[in-house]
Structure formats: structure tokens, C-alpha cells
Amino acid sequence: MTKDGEINIFETVQKNNFIFKDKNSLKHLFLPKRLLHREDQVTQIARYWVDALNDVTPSNITIYGKTGTGKTASAKFARSQLLEYSADQNVFIKIEYVRCTDYSTEYQVIAHLCQKLGRDVPYRGWTKAEVINTFRDIFRTNIHGKKLILIVILDEIDILLNKDGDGILYTLTRTDNVSVLSISNFLDFKALIKSRVTSSLNDKEIVFPPYGANQLTDILNERAKLAFNEGVVESDVIPLCSAMAAKEEGDARFALDLLRTSGDIAEEQGSETLKSEHVRLAKDRIEHNKFVDVIKSLPIQQLRLLEAILNLTNKKEEITSGKLYEAYTDVSKKDAVTYRRIFDFINDLELLGIISTNTISRGRGKGRTNIIKLQCDEDLLESTLLQSI
Ligand SMILES: Nc1ncnc2c1ncn2[C@@H]1O[C@H](COP(=O)(O)OP(=O)(O)OP(=O)(O)O)[C@@H](O)[C@H]1O
Numbered sequence: 001m002t003k004d005g006e007i008n009i010f011e012t013v014q015k016n017n018f019i020f021k022d023k024n025s026l027k028h029l030f031l032p033k034r035l036l037h038r039e040d041q042v043t044q045i046a047r048y049w050v051d052a053l054n055d056v057t058p059s060n061i062t063i064y065g066k067t068g069t070g071k072t073a074s075a076k077f078a079r080s081q082l083l084e085y086s087a088d089q090n091v092f093i094k095i096e097y098v099r100c101t102d103y104s105t106e107y108q109v110i111a112h113l114c115q116k117l118g119r120d121v122p123y124r125g126w127t128k129a130e131v132i133n134t135f136r137d138i139f140r141t142n143i144h145g146k147k148l149i150l151i152v153i154l155d156e157i158d159i160l161l162n163k164d165g166d167g168i169l170y171t172l173t174r175t176d177n178v179s180v181l182s183i184s185n186f187l188d189f190k191a192l193i194k195s196r197v198t199s200s201l202n203d204k205e206i207v208f209p210p211y212g213a214n215q216l217t218d219i220l221n222e223r224a225k226l227a228f229n230e231g232v233v234e235s236d237v238i239p240l241c242s243a244m245a246a247k248e249e250g251d252a253r254f255a256l257d258l259l260r261t262s263g264d265i266a267e268e269q270g271s272e273t274l275k276s277e278h279v280r281l282a283k284d285r286i287e288h289n290k291f292v293d294v295i296k297s298l299p300i301q302q303l304r305l306l307e308a309i310l311n312l313t314n315k316k317e318e319i320t321s322g323k324l325y326e327a328y329t330d331v332s333k334k335d336a337v338t339y340r341r342i343f344d345f346i347n348d349l350e351l352l353g354i355i356s357t358n359t360i361s362r363g364r365g366k367g368r369t370n371i372i373k374l375q376c377d378e379d380l381l382e383s384t385l386l387q388s389i
Pocket residue numbers: 027028029030031032034035036037038065066067068069070071072073074185219252253256
């Protein structure tokens with residue numbers, strides 16, 4: 001209540017929030033105290049890393065698994081456990097976590113590691129050899145009679161390998177006292193590495209399988225205790241989120257997103273409990289947002305092609321590639337790409353599930369024609385295009 005008797009808007013809103021106790025615990029970067037159903041994988045990491053406690057550089061490790069299977073969380077969990085356990089022992093261990101979307105060249109990763117280890121290396125300007133020499137120099141000095149053992153976690157390594165080749169793995173695996181834990185979404189990630197690197201990597205592999213519905217239920221139950229007020233979550237909510245996420249390839253991130261968004265919707269509606277209908281609405285909202293993100297990330301020529309498809313769809317016309325090219329050049333005017341290039345774009349949009357194509361035969365001697373159809377909501381596409389072009 002304010003001095004003049006008016007009720008503050010935040011007081012009203014806060015009083016009507018029945019749902020969440022701690023929303024932060026459902027955020028992506030929240031690291032839970034226990035990782036259910038990943039005990040085996042974390043133990044395997046620990047079995048390799050335990051060498052560091054005896055001043056032996058641990059084996060290199062590669063973790064594979066689809067999105068949301070707990071790879072990043074498990075590596076970070078193992079890291080915090082080793083740092084906690086080694087803190088009061090006479091060892092000199094550092095574990096650096098590098099997300100390869102943030103540092104996407106060998107130079108940047110090594111410069112980042114140097115900086116973390118107290119060497120002042122600029123993010124550009126030096127030669128690669130200068131940066132690598134500075135990095136290797138770190139391991140030549142003893143501190144309290146001990147040499148540093150460094151474990152580098154390279155998360156989403158596929159991005160770095162695709163962009164900058166396998167030099168980073170070559171450099172790190174050929175530096176004494178450095179152990180690498182690589183995290184990849186693809187089982188065939190070794191295809192991106194040349195044999196000279198594979199042999200110096202000599203890694204131990206750990207596979208993270210997708211979570212099943214029951215495992216996701218355990219994970220969500222644990223998290224719900226932290227996130228929601230007591231008695232708020234109705235009994236069918238968590239099994240429903242888990243079943244939906246199990247269909248999405250056992251993705252724990254999706255399961256947590258569903259639960260958080262369901263809570264948001266329940267709160268927006270002023271509901272006192274979280275119900276299965278909120279989960280269904282949450283699924284629509286997440287899919288809607290994903291679609292908008294995909295459209296917004298498309299290059300301009302593909303957006304124009306989509307605009308042309310939308311225009312023809314609104315006119316209820318059957319869309320052949322020829323007709324589409326005409327409509328597209330109308331939209332793009334001078335900087336239109338060639339007719340051939342359009343087929344690549346059509347392919348891309350089809351792969352993203354935004355359109356479908358169907359080849360039909362017009363009858364004898366008339367050849368075959370491609371018919372293109374939108375596979376998404378027209379109004380949503382129109383409003384997204386308006387914001388993007
Ligand atoms: N076993 C688990 N127990 C509790 N939470 C988990 C567990 N596994 C995953 N999570 C949570 O699910 C989310 C996704 O997990 P994580 O980021 O580790 O997946 P990932 O395998 O690295 O996925 P990506 O390949 O997309 O990077 C995180 O918020 C994480 O805390």
C-alpha cells in the first residue's frame with residue numbers, strides 16, 4: 001500500500017502469483033545439484049579425470065549425444081565436483097569450459113585459454129604461432145613444485161571444426177599436460193578430423209542416449225520441487241510434459257521449457273494451479289516462437305521468395321516454379337537471383353518444413369511441373385515477414 005492509500009501495481013501482480021517459488025531453477029543455465037539418470041556417464045568422466053589427482057594428464061574424452069541429453073550439464077557437473085574435491089589437495093588442476101559458438105577459431109580459443117591462465121594475449125593481431133608458444137610456455141613453469149594440468153572442455157566442437165578445421169585439436173593434444181573433453185551432437189564428428197589428429201587425440205568415447213518418458217518425469221519432478229509452490233502442479237502435468245518431450249527425441253531442455261512456459265501461462269491466466277491445458281498451450285507457444293525464430297534467421301532472398309509464395313497463395317493461385325519466379329522478381333526487382341538459384345532456396349525452405357513441393361505430370365508431351373504449397377499458418381507468416389523484411 002502506498003502513502004496515499006493506492007495499491008502499488010507490483011503488489012497486486014505479486015500477490016496474484018500463485019505458481020512459481022523460484023523461476024530461475026527452470027532456466028537453461030541452472031545447474032542442478034543432482035543429475036538423475038546420468039550417474040553412469042558422470043562416473044565415466046570421473047574415472048578418466050581422476051588421474052589428474054595423481055599428477056597424470058587424463059585421457060581425452062569425446063561425448064556424443066542428441067540435443068538436450070545432458071552433455072553440457074554433465075561435463076559442468078563433473079568439473080565442479082573435481083574442482084571441489086581437489087581444492088584442498090596438493091594438486092594444480094584447472095578446468096576451462098569453452099563454448100565453441102563464442103570462440104570459433106583456433107586462435108580465439110587458445111587466446112582465451114591464455115587469458116584465463118593469466119597471460120595477456122590479444123584476441124587478434126598476433127600470429128597463431130605466437131599465441132600457441134605463449135600457451136605452451138604456461139606448462140613449462142612449476143608452481144609449488146607442480147606443473148599445471150589443464151582440462152579443456154570444448155562444447156559444441158562441431159561448429160569450430162566446421163569453421164576452422166581440426167587445428168585446435170592438434171594443438172591441444174600436442175601440448176603436454178593438456179586433456180580435452182569434446183562435446184559433439186554428431187556421431188560422425190570424427191569425419192571432420194584428419195588421421196594425424198585422430199591418432200594424437202586417442203580419445204575415450206561416452207554416448208549420451210536420449211531420455212525416456214519416465215526418466216524425464218523424474219528429472220522434472222525434481223526440478224518442480226524447486227520451481228513451484230507446493231500443491232500447485234496438478235498430477236497429470238509432469239507426465240504430459242515428459243511424454244511430449246520424449247517424442248521430441250528425449251530432449252530434457254524441451255521438457256523444462258514446456259514446464260516453465262506452462263507455468264508462465266498459468267500465471268498469466270491468474271490460475272491457482274498448473275493444469276494440463278496450460279501444457280498444451282505452452283507447446284503451441286514454443287512451436288510458434290520457434291517458427292518465428294526460423295523465419296527471422298532466413299537470408300533476405302529467401303524471405304522475398306516466401307513473400308512471393310504468400311502473395312500467390314493469397315490469390316489462391318496454383319504455384320509452379322515458373323509462376324513463382326515471376327512473382328519473386330516482382331518482389332525483388334533489381335537484385336533478384338537467377339531462376340536456377342531459386343531451386344536451392346525452394347529446397348532449403350522445404351527442409352525447414354515451411355513449404356512442400358509436389359511434382360505432377362501434366363499429361364503426355366507436356367512434361368512435369370513442380371507445385372509449391374505453404375505448410376505454415378499464413379497470418380503468422382505474413383506478420384513475421386512484415387517484421388523481417
Ligand atoms: N539428468 C538431468 N537432470 C537434471 N537436469 C538435466 C538433466 N539432463 C539435462 N538436464 C537439463 O536439461 C537442459 C539441457 O541439458 P544440456 O544443456 O546438458 O543438454 P545438451 O546435451 O548439452 O544439449 P545440446 O546438444 O543442445 O547442447 C539443461 O537445462 C540441463 O540442466
